[in-house]
Amino acid sequence: MFTLSTRNQMGIGLALVSLMIITRGHHFASLHNLPDASWLIFFLAGVYLRSAWPLLGFLALGGWLDFAAYTWGGVSGFCLTPAYVFLLPAYTSLWLAGRWYAHRHQYALRTLMPLSLSMLTGLTLCELFSSGGFYFFSGRFESTTWAEFAERSIKYFPMYIESFLIYAGIAIVMHAAWVALRQQFNSSNTSAG
Numbered sequence: 001m002f003t004l005s006t007r008n009q010m011g012i013g014l015a016l017v018s019l020m021i022i023t024r025g026h027h028f029a030s031l032h033n034l035p036d037a038s039w040l041i042f043f044l045a046g047v048y049l050r051s052a053w054p055l056l057g058f059l060a061l062g063g064w065l066d067f068a069a070y071t072w073g074g075v076s077g078f079c080l081t082p083a084y085v086f087l088l089p090a091y092t093s094l095w096l097a098g099r100w101y102a103h104r105h106q107y108a109l110r111t112l113m114p115l116s117l118s119m120l121t122g123l124t125l126c127e128l129f130s131s132g133g134f135y136f137f138s139g140r141f142e143s144t145t146w147a148e149f150a151e152r153s154i155k156y157f158p159m160y161i162e163s164f165l166i167y168a169g170i171a172i173v174m175h176a177a178w179v180a181l182r183q184q185f186n187s188s189n190t191s192a193g
Helices: 006-023 038-048 053-071 082-102 109-137 146-192
Strands: none
Touching (some): 006 038, 038 109, 038 146, 082 109, 109 146
């Protein structure tokens, strides 16, 4: 597992908090039509932040943002049902997938296989918990069947994957740039000494 200084973890944590505040769906501070980055935020928190406390913080922040959007932002409460509790294991699945990958990370091309595997596993579990929980336990659907749930997943899951991968691509480029700059800085310091 690669380790980051506490200062770097705090910077990443604050960036992730800002990203959640900016992108969490349709609340008072969101930019027009910017996709929700919550799924990637939980994954990256698992990758970069050593402690489990940020997981709890991000869960609380997401809940508070949803509550604020409903209470003060005029957003529909359609999704605020007893099934909302399924977001806890959904987001935790992404965090655990990120944590699993963090232990296998290497700055090499061979890291793409465990990265892809962790993303696929985290996304699939998150979809099953979040959408499955809502479909089967929200009370919004009269009759529920596994066939209809599969149809709905085929229709909506690709949109979540797309948003996740767009943000993940940006994060990967930022990570690679940060590593390259750090290596250049370290090599210039050793050659100057």
